[in-house]
Amino acid sequence: MSQETPARRVPAESAFTDSAAFWQGTREGKLVLQYCTKTGRFQHFPRPVSLATGRRTLGWKEVSGNGTIYSHTVLRTPGLGADGRLPCPLALVDLDEGVRILANLPGADLDRLKIGARVRLVWDTLAGDARYPAFALT
Amino acid sequence: MAPESLGRTAARESAQVVAGYAEIPNRFKTGRSAYDLAGEVLAALLDRMNLALEDIDGLSVTAALSEGTNPFYAAYMCEALGITPTWLHLSGLGGCSALSGLMRAMSAVREGECRIAVVLSADAPSTIYRADFGAQRPEFQEPQAAARPPAAFGLLMNRYAHQYGLDPNALGKIAQVQREHAVRNDNALPKLRTPLSMEDYLQSRVIADPLRLLDSVMFCDGGNALVVTSREEAKRRGWSKLAAPVAYAEITNFNGRDPLADITETGFGQLAPRLFAQANLKPADIRMFQPYDDFTIAVQMQLEQLGFCERGAGARFILETDLSFAGKLPLNTGGGQISAGQPGLAGGALNLVEAVRQLFGEGGQRQVPDPRNALVTGIGVIPYGRNWSTSAAMILEPA
Numbered sequence: 001m002s003q004e005t006p007a008r009r010v011p012a013e014s015a016f017t018d019s020a021a022f023w024q025g026t027r028e029g030k031l032v033l034q035y036c037t038k039t040g041r042f043q044h045f046p047r048p049v050s051l052a053t054g055r056r057t058l059g060w061k062e063v064s065g066n067g068t069i070y071s072h073t074v075l076r077t078p079g080l081g082a083d084g085r086l087p088c089p090l091a092l093v094d095l096d097e098g099v100r101i102l103a104n105l106p107g108a109d110l111d112r113l114k115i116g117a118r119v120r121l122v123w124d125t126l127a128g129d130a131r132y133p134a135f136a137l138t
Numbered sequence: 139m140a141p142e143s144l145g146r147t148a149a150r151e152s153a154q155v156v157a158g159y160a161e162i163p164n165r166f167k168t169g170r171s172a173y174d175l176a177g178e179v180l181a182a183l184l185d186r187m188n189l190a191l192e193d194i195d196g197l198s199v200t201a202a203l204s205e206g207t208n209p210f211y212a213a214y215m216c217e218a219l220g221i222t223p224t225w226l227h228l229s230g231l232g233g234c235s236a237l238s239g240l241m242r243a244m245s246a247v248r249e250g251e252c253r254i255a256v257v258l259s260a261d262a263p264s265t266i267y268r269a270d271f272g273a274q275r276p277e278f279q280e281p282q283a284a285a286r287p288p289a290a291f292g293l294l295m296n297r298y299a300h301q302y303g304l305d306p307n308a309l310g311k312i313a314q315v316q317r318e319h320a321v322r323n324d325n326a327l328p329k330l331r332t333p334l335s336m337e338d339y340l341q342s343r344v345i346a347d348p349l350r351l352l353d354s355v356m357f358c359d360g361g362n363a364l365v366v367t368s369r370e371e372a373k374r375r376g377w378s379k380l381a382a383p384v385a386y387a388e389i390t391n392f393n394g395r396d397p398l399a400d401i402t403e404t405g406f407g408q409l410a411p412r413l414f415a416q417a418n419l420k421p422a423d424i425r426m427f428q429p430y431d432d433f434t435i436a437v438q439m440q441l442e443q444l445g446f447c448e449r450g451a452g453a454r455f456i457l458e459t460d461l462s463f464a465g466k467l468p469l470n471t472g473g474g475q476i477s478a479g480q481p482g483l484a485g486g487a488l489n490l491v492e493a494v495r496q497l498f499g500e501g502g503q504r505q506v507p508d509p510r511n512a513l514v515t516g517i518g519v520i521p522y523g524r525n526w527s528t529s530a531a532m533i534l535e536p537a
Contacts, residue, residue: 046274098397
């Protein structure tokens with residue numbers, strides 16, 4: 001395990017599309033994701049249109065933060081962007097609301113990292129005390 | 139049997155043809171630019187084809203990682219090389235750029251926009267890496283260290299393992315067979331030109347569970363080019379070794395609207411029926427397989443999704459099939475990117491150039507016997523939490 005966890009750069013908000021609600025949620029300790037106001041379907045990452053309608057029928061809603069591991073990996077070598085955090089567990093999590101999210105599982109017991117394992121929302125810290133959604137095994 | 143009308147023109151009757159190729163050796167950290175490498179490729183091509191610079195009036199340039207932020211790359215390439223094309227194309231489909239560039243060059247020649255088109259790929263990512271992927275990646279992939287290919291393929295492999303099981307011996311065999319081919323390829327990276335044992339593979343370190351170092355490509359610098367022209371023009375110039383695509387299909391962002399898509403399903407599963415119907419062939423008719431190989435699992439998944447075997451049966455197929463250049467289904471006879479090196483996005487053309495070389499009967503000490511056709515593929519771009527973004531496949535025959 002690494003002794004020091006270097007601060008991870010905080011990305012610029014809304015550089016790709018309007019994601020202000022997501023970032024505001026992180027400051028309030030809520031996982032707020034984009035959804036289609038016409039069909040109710042969540043989508044992540046946020047898009048400039050609803051994937052269901054192709055129109056800007058877009059809203060934001062808090063999700064439970066409870067989900068199931070769809071797949072996982074552990075980054076083990078420097079140079080992959082996880083330097084200073086190795087080994088770095090990473091998972092695709094299917095949230096109970098029907099949308100998949102890519103996230104870290106900081107400090108997870110690697111032997112318990114399994115497809116189908118239940119996870120709950122925790123917060124990872126980036127530089128400047130910014131928070132980023134992550135998950136912990138329940 | 140697919141109806142004849144679905145098929146593209148048979149290669150022997152195709153009015154547009156691939157008439158030649160050139161390739162320079164893959165080398166690590168040359169200190170040179172993509173333009174300079176392209177110059178070396180071009181000079182080799184002019185020599186081989188007895189062409190003059192002014193004969194080239196069409197150019198498709200593969201976007202390069204080493205020139206990543208330059209929107210004027212193709213035009214600057216023309217300036218650098220002294221080419222004045224009447225048809226210019228910057229091909230930006232990642233590892234599918236050369237395949238798609240070649241198809242678009244065939245169209246340009248057919249439409250009379252140019253007479254002699256060069257499909258040019260050069261890149262130097264081991265010397266300089268300027269790609270800035272932008273889009274959603276800084277906000278939604280980089281904070282989790284998930285923007286690089288090994289993370290995506292580690293996730294893909296574990297899901298595949300969960301659904302179908304994973305046999306490291308099959309993945310190791312891909313690396314091993316391709317290494318045998320790289321040993322016979324003077325243009326392969328020198329440090330990869332020694333045979334590989336299964337033990338070497340199984341002992342190579344895990345970089346993103348369960349992905350091993352020897353499942354992966356190694357970046358290098360390099361370049362290659364292909365000539366596309368009309369059959370008439372080729373005949374006039376005395377170019378007698380010809381090849382042509384008899385089928386081509388591509389798809390981008392497969393299942394891209396499904397929030398819970400099965401990530402072990404790729405675009406190849408969707409395009410395979412169209413591809414084989416066009417060519418009037420079945421997978422069992424394919425004489426050599428030259429797939430895009432960034433990771434060994436991608437080769438196994440393509441074998442399944444293109445229909446060489448059932449889903450999940452790829453490992454058994456690999457273990458039971460002679461994949462050597464002299465075998466039943468020769469696999470990446472130049473070594474592929476895994477064993478010859480990946481010259482950035484120019485790597486997506488290594489397998490295409492190798493296929494043409496084999497169809498011309500110029501494979502030397504790795505020549506495939508009876509090279510009656512070749513299936514070549516491309517894979518492009520790492521998306522958010524999925525498999526890969528673009529899948530492209532082409533079947534070529536001697537023309």
